[in-house]
Structure formats: C-alpha cells, structure tokens
Amino acid sequence: MQGQVYKAHSNTYFVKSDNKLHKCGARGVLKIKGDGISVGDYVKVERGVISEVLPRNNHFIRPNVSNIDVIVAVISAEPKPDFLLVDKLMISAQKEDVEFIIAVNKTDIDDTLVNKVREEYAGLPVKILEVSATTKSGLDQLKELLKGKLSVLAGQSAVGKTSIVNAIFNLNQKVGDLSEKIARGKHTTTRSEIFEFDEYKIVDSPGFAVIEADVDIDQISECYPDYFEHLSECKFRGCHHVSEPDCMVKKLVEQGKLSKSRYQRYLQIYNEIAKRREVYEKN
Ligand SMILES: Nc1nc2c(ncn2[C@@H]2O[C@H](COP(=O)(O)OP(=O)(O)OP(=O)(O)O)[C@@H](O)[C@H]2O)c(=O)[nH]1
Ligand SMILES: [Mg+2]
Ligand SMILES: [Zn+2]
The missing domain is CATH 1.10.40.50 (Probable gtpase engc; domain 3)
Structure with a gap:
C-alpha cells in the first residue's frame, strides 16, 4: 500500500490511503533518522509498517513537514508580531521554492499591523491577507488561495493558527488562552497534523518562537x-x-x-x- 502521512504520534503514524486513515508503525532505520518520516510524506506500507519514504518535493525542519505547496505565516498584533520569524519562514519558502502567504490575523482588534507588514515586505513575492478567525473576515480569500494544495500554517504561539483552521472548516478544536500562553509559554497545539476537507489539505502546526531555516551562509x-x-x-x-x-x-x-x-x-x-x-x- 502507498499513502500519505497525515499525523505522527511518537512511533505511530497515520497514513491516508483509499480515503481511510491507517495506523502504522515504521521500520527501525526510518525512526532513528531525525528527518526519517514527516507529516506530508508519501510512504510505502508493508504489513502495517512503513518501509520506505518516497522522494520528497521539499522538506521543512520546523514545523517538520514535507511536500508542501504553500506556507502561510500567521501573525497578529497580540502577541506582538515577530518579523524575524516571518523572515525565517520566508527564507525557507524561497529555498524550497514554495508559495508564501502572510495572514495578518485578529484584524477585529487591530487594523494597523497590516500596513506595517505591507511596508516591510513591499515588492516581494508574497501575498498579504487581512483575516480574522473571530469574525471570519478575509477567510474566503485565504481559502481560495489554498484550494487543491497542501498548506501549512506557521507562526508564533497564540497568533490564531488553530482558530483559523477551526473557522475555515467549522471545527471545534482546542484553542489556547492568550494570557496563559504568554505567561507560561505554553503551546496549545503540540503536533503537526493534516486536516482534509474537500479540496483543502491544511497542516496546523505548533507555534515556535524560533525556527531554523535550513540554509547555508552562501545561500x-x-x-x-x-x-x-x-x-x-x-x-x-x-x-x-x-x-x-x-x-x-x-x-x-x-x-x-x-x-x-x-x-x-x-x-x-x-x-x-x-x-x-x-x-x-x-x-
Ligand atoms: N480577537 C481575536 N482573537 C483571536 C483570533 N484568532 C484567535 N484568537 C484568540 O487567540 C488565542 C490563541 O489562538 P490559537 O488558535 O490557540 O493560537 P495558535 O496559533 O494555534 O497557538 P499554538 O497552538 O500555541 O501555536 C485564543 O484565545 C483565540 O481565541 C481573532 O481573529 N481575533
Ligand atoms: Mg494551535
Ligand atoms: Zn552586496
């Protein structure tokens, strides 16, 4: 059987094939290597065990995902926007030749950040969208850009990545309490996972304060x-x-x-x- 990894829980992988999620193990060698198997990978499964990872179009370290078509960097006025993180995400997108979108969320509480973002990233190959998971404004436009693609939402903890996925798909996953998160540095989402709905495949990922761009100094x-x-x-x-x-x-x-x-x-x-x-x- 061949399929795509939708989520990974320590040594258990959920592989989608024939419209069903199959719970699988993995061959030892694939687990040991740090980048052995990631969400988004196409894999071969033999008797319930992943035996091979098929060649990837691209791969990202954090979040650990493969075969991505578009990266959506989510930022908001609260918590304070981290442009360094956005730059690093953009570097990864450029290096892996992946489309890049910046979604400025929480526009219901602040409508000025988007101007700063437009200024900062003027003339660059990036689409900048104003959205609000709370009022759902701008989400149709975002959805349109994600149609038929595997996309990943990335960005600091508490910017509203899970809230956006919930709003787009009418889901009810746990979202975090902002003040608690900032105080304790707690992430609400702990693992990357593909959500699929009609023609949309979206990876919600845990927020990172730092993200490593896998590039060398000459690149x-x-x-x-x-x-x-x-x-x-x-x-x-x-x-x-x-x-x-x-x-x-x-x-x-x-x-x-x-x-x-x-x-x-x-x-x-x-x-x-x-x-x-x-x-x-x-x-
Ligand atoms: N006012 C407002 N609050 C929002 C919006 N979107 C999310 N929030 C709030 O922001 C907080 C964090 O939202 P989450 O969706 O858990 O954030 P996250 O980016 O998934 O965080 P991690 O999973 O920790 O990476 C919650 O209290 C949400 O209710 C929005 O559009 N407007
Ligand atoms: Mg989340
Ligand atoms: Zn120069």
Whole structure:
C-alpha cells in the first residue's frame, strides 16, 4: 500500500490511503533518522509498517513537514508580531521554492499591523491577507488561495493558527488562552497534523518562537529576492551584503529604499547561521 502521512504520534503514524486513515508503525532505520518520516510524506506500507519514504518535493525542519505547496505565516498584533520569524519562514519558502502567504490575523482588534507588514515586505513575492478567525473576515480569500494544495500554517504561539483552521472548516478544536500562553509559554497545539476537507489539505502546526531555516551562509542572500535582484550591482560577485565594500544593498538600505529593519534582521539571521557553521566546523 502507498499513502500519505497525515499525523505522527511518537512511533505511530497515520497514513491516508483509499480515503481511510491507517495506523502504522515504521521500520527501525526510518525512526532513528531525525528527518526519517514527516507529516506530508508519501510512504510505502508493508504489513502495517512503513518501509520506505518516497522522494520528497521539499522538506521543512520546523514545523517538520514535507511536500508542501504553500506556507502561510500567521501573525497578529497580540502577541506582538515577530518579523524575524516571518523572515525565517520566508527564507525557507524561497529555498524550497514554495508559495508564501502572510495572514495578518485578529484584524477585529487591530487594523494597523497590516500596513506595517505591507511596508516591510513591499515588492516581494508574497501575498498579504487581512483575516480574522473571530469574525471570519478575509477567510474566503485565504481559502481560495489554498484550494487543491497542501498548506501549512506557521507562526508564533497564540497568533490564531488553530482558530483559523477551526473557522475555515467549522471545527471545534482546542484553542489556547492568550494570557496563559504568554505567561507560561505554553503551546496549545503540540503536533503537526493534516486536516482534509474537500479540496483543502491544511497542516496546523505548533507555534515556535524560533525556527531554523535550513540554509547555508552562501545561500541566504539568494533567499532574499529583494536583495538578489541587486547582486549584479554590488562590487563583488558573491557579495553577502555584510562587510563587503561598494555593496548596492547596503547603499539602498542607507538611502531608505530598502527596509532598514528587514536588513537588520538579515544581519541577525546571517550571524546566527555563521555562528552555527563555526560550531559545526570546530566539531
Ligand atoms: N480577537 C481575536 N482573537 C483571536 C483570533 N484568532 C484567535 N484568537 C484568540 O487567540 C488565542 C490563541 O489562538 P490559537 O488558535 O490557540 O493560537 P495558535 O496559533 O494555534 O497557538 P499554538 O497552538 O500555541 O501555536 C485564543 O484565545 C483565540 O481565541 C481573532 O481573529 N481575533
Ligand atoms: Mg494551535
Ligand atoms: Zn552586496
């Protein structure tokens, strides 16, 4: 039998095949490898045991999902928006060549954040939507963009990812209490899982404060389309736009033609990746 992994609970996997969910185990070697089996994987099952993971179109570390068509980064005014996280999600999407959407949620309590988001991500290949899980405003438009695709909702804890899935599918899953979450750092959703409804397949994922973009230092600037288009105007061919002289990206940031805050976050991500490589090379 072949099918797709819809959810994974420690060593048990639920594989959808012939419109049914089958509870399966997995061969030892597949479990040991960290990225052995993930939600979204197409797998071969023999006698109730996953024996093989078929080649993936793409793979993400956090949330741990594969074969994704579109990433929806959810943000809200409360909890405070984390643009660093949005940037990292966008880097992953660029690297894996996956469509990227930013859903600004909770517009029923704040309608100003969307302007900031539009400014910050101007000219980039991203669709920015205003939604509210509470009033359901904007959800039809979001739904339209997700039709026929496997999408994943990602973003900080308590931005309303599960609330959006509930509102779209008229479900009644547990959502968290915002104040409790911020106080205790508790996540309400603990595992990624595919929800399927007609032509929609959506992965609701647990919120992460930090997410690792699986990119190397030489690849990161290529994951910034707004910087990549100016690379030929930089003095150095492989310019990282950090400490190189005559860098067009830095010039445009200084002139206010590229967002200063996005560039500062770029440096932060760049340094994080550089540090990780140093540690890796030492060991
Ligand atoms: N006012 C308002 N509150 C919302 C909206 N969407 C979600 N909330 C509230 O935000 C809180 C967190 O919602 P969740 O859906 O649990 O958030 P989550 O992103 O799934 O959080 P994790 O599962 O921890 O990652 C709950 O109290 C929701 O009622 C919205 O559109 N407007
Ligand atoms: Mg949730
Ligand atoms: Zn440069």
